[in-house]
Amino acid sequence: MKARVHVMLKTGVLDPQGEAVRHALTAMGFDKVEGVRQGKVIDLDLAEGATQADVAEMCEKLLANTVIERYEIEMV
Amino acid sequence: MRAAVIVFPGSNCDRDLAVAFGQAGFSVDMVWHKDDRLPEGVDIVGVPGGFSYGDYLRCGAIAARSPVCNAVVEHAERGGYVLGVCNGFQILTETGILPGALLRNAGLKYICRTVGLRVETADSAFTGGYGTGDVIDIPIAHHDGNYFADDDTLARLRGEDRVAFTYQDNPNGSRDDIAGILSANRRVLGMMPHPERAADPGHGGSDGTAVFRALAGVLQPA
Numbered sequence: 001m002k003a004r005v006h007v008m009l010k011t012g013v014l015d016p017q018g019e020a021v022r023h024a025l026t027a028m029g030f031d032k033v034e035g036v037r038q039g040k041v042i043d044l045d046l047a048e049g050a051t052q053a054d055v056a057e058m059c060e061k062l063l064a065n066t067v068i069e070r071y072e073i074e075m076v
Numbered sequence: 077m078r079a080a081v082i083v084f085p086g087s088n089c090d091r092d093l094a095v096a097f098g099q100a101g102f103s104v105d106m107v108w109h110k111d112d113r114l115p116e117g118v119d120i121v122g123v124p125g126g127f128s129y130g131d132y133l134r135c136g137a138i139a140a141r142s143p144v145c146n147a148v149v150e151h152a153e154r155g156g157y158v159l160g161v162c163n164g165f166q167i168l169t170e171t172g173i174l175p176g177a178l179l180r181n182a183g184l185k186y187i188c189r190t191v192g193l194r195v196e197t198a199d200s201a202f203t204g205g206y207g208t209g210d211v212i213d214i215p216i217a218h219h220d221g222n223y224f225a226d227d228d229t230l231a232r233l234r235g236e237d238r239v240a241f242t243y244q245d246n247p248n249g250s251r252d253d254i255a256g257i258l259s260a261n262r263r264v265l266g267m268m269p270h271p272e273r274a275a276d277p278g279h280g281g282s283d284g285t286a287v288f289r290a291l292a293g294v295l296q297p298a
Contacts, residue, residue, distance in 0.1 A: 013224060014249065016184050062141060065134055065170065067177045068224055 001046040003055045004074040007064045008039035077102045077295050081122040082148065082164075084109045084139045089125035089161065089272060096272035097122060100288035101296075112143040119295045120157035121148050123164030125217070125270060135178060135220045136166030145171055157201060157295070158264040159287075162218055165256070165266035174257055174266045175233070176225030178218075182249025186219040190281065192244035193255055193269055197237050200258055201294040202265040205286030211244060212283035214269040216255075221268040223250035223257075233257055240265055 009015050015037050022036040042063055044055065055073050064071040079102040081094045094104045097120075105115045109128075114121065128139035139145060145167065152158050152173050160168040168174045181187060190213050195206040206212065225233070230252055233239050241256040248268075256267025271284030 014179065014182060014222070016180050016182050016222075016249070020184055062133070062137065065137065065177055067169070067175075067226075068179065 001048060001050060002076045003044045003046055003050075003052075004076055005042040005044065005055065005059060005063055006039060006072045006074070007042065007059075007069050008037060008071075009068055010070050013068050077292060078115070078118050079104045079120050079122055080107045080114050080118045081105070081124055082107050082109065082144055083124075084126065084128035084142065086128045086130055087124050087126035087163070089163075089270065090122075092270075092272045092275075093122045093124045093159075093161065096275040096284070096288050099275065099285075100292040102288075102292065107144055109139065109142045109144045111147070113147045114144075114151055118151070118156070120159060120291060121151055123148065123158065123160040123167050124272075125162030125164060128163055128167065131220075134170070136163060136168075136170040139163075139167045140170035149173060152259070152264050155261060155263060157291070159202065159291075160264070160266040161270055161272065162216075162221075162268055165268055166220065168264065168266045173264055174259060175229045176223055176257070178220050178268070179222040179224050179249075180220050181218070181222050181247070183247075186217075187221075187247050188215070188217040189247075190215045190274075191247055191269065193241040194244055196239045196242055197258075199237060200240065200262045200265065201291055202258075202287050203240055203290065204294065205290035212286075213274065213281050214271055214284055215273045216247065216269045217273075218248070218268055221248045221250065223248075223252075223254040223268070225251060225254075236260065238262070241267055241269065 242253040274284035
């Protein structure tokens, strides 16, 4: 059993890395890019019986810093 | 007067911090991150700068969940003093002892130089050796020192006089130029600049010495 966690900076929190990627894309001639936000994907191998609630607790306590980040969980 | 300096894998300012406490008259114990308690009778805990756990996941995130950090949180909750510098400040925000978070520098560069700091409040055991409004020179050395907190938190910090230091010339994008903040009981200070790297004339400046001397003055056994 697996879960995939997406961690992104919250809207309104400056993402200088995403901004640098946007600059680079623009400089390379990709002129249709209006914004870039960079985040993380964390894949978890879970034991049988693990629930989405377990993963949510992991996100709240470690995987995301909810002061600045939001997360989404995919159970796969 | 006893200080404990926490040592994580990847800490690199632990000895500097210990020397600064020692020069101010503290006896200093180094405490390994796997210890689950602090030595008896510790007055202040120093959480040093460096790259604990290689900055994996987020700066300070793994350190904040290490066994010794539970003891540091308990110490703070009991009203104990804690000084977190640089990575130590990041760790204290990750534990929730201090509000907000430290983001990547707005200019994306690692910055290592001496900066001017304005002392925003002399009303704490850490800053009592300065006058409010004093400008001091203290080195910074960080990649993730861009202080972020939401509007309500910033208003609360200002309203409660908990902003300890601000940058004269904001190097990293920190909101409200914030370089260091105090806890609600004023006994925990987190700051990105390194007072322990300006604690000896050989450092090229000794404006940081006053932090450790002021602490020694407050914590001196009567």
